[in-house]
Amino acid sequence: MMVPERSEGGMTDLLYFEDVKVGDTERFGRYEVTREEIIEYARQFDPQPFHLDEEAGKASPFGGLIASGWHTGAMLIRMLNDHSIPRAATSGALGFDDLKWVKPVRPGDILSVETRVLDKAESRSRPEIGVVKVESRVLNQAGELKMSLVSIILYRRRR
């Protein structure tokens, strides 16, 4: 596995399946959303008018340029990479459930994340693995909920 057994400097142990508690919450992250990045992502992956052009956005049901919902998901995984993932003894994720695009993300939004552990269960087929469900909520600087989802993460178990 690629994740080191201890983080750089050896100050903190990695979090294993046994260390995760249902109900654990965290707040972290700061992602400044720019017009340029919204358009760059949309050109490559989601070229709908309201993701590409301010005027087209104004004429759309969204009333202005908005980020692709999949782009917001990518920004979330970046914030998780910058905070949670390097500290966790994980072996990837199975995917996610219940993704809700609650409100559009717009240029100038500054996003952050709230996570909460919803559930954990030992794997029946893989004794070295546990499955952890973590809800992530993406909020802007005004505290508006923009997106939420429940990740299904594979944590390694302590030997």
Add this chain to the structure above:
Amino acid sequence: MRYWEDIKVGDTAILGSHTVTEDEILAFARKYDPQPFHLDREAATRSIFGGLIASGWHSCAIMMRLSVDHMKREQLAGVGSPGIDSCRFVKPVRPGDTVTVRTEITESWPSKSKPIGFIRRRADMLNQHGDVVLTVIGVGMFQRKGEPQPQARRADT
């Protein structure tokens, strides 16, 4: 244009294909998902995946691009999505893989409050060997025939 009424439960489609390059995988990983097995060929070889693999969020983005291209070709009046019921990263996507997306409409219902309709769709992404690599079940919103486009919402509401 084709509207919500033109989309029927049971409709299937092949949205299109895309060959995933190593450069694309690395560029996405650098920007959004810099885990070693997405970012570093050497490190990936030593990981549980045995080689470089695309971020699951990159696979979802490729699926979205194929979906938008299909929507434009078919002139479907899509107006976004409220969310995804489930997404599963079934198998890794690797450099050189050619992925194809196949869809089936599983449900359809009108909005009670807006001049739009909803559909639920299962989308499977397959690789060149016919293996499913990604499954996304989600909801799409479409304009209804003879109805104006939904009104613009204010930015502050």
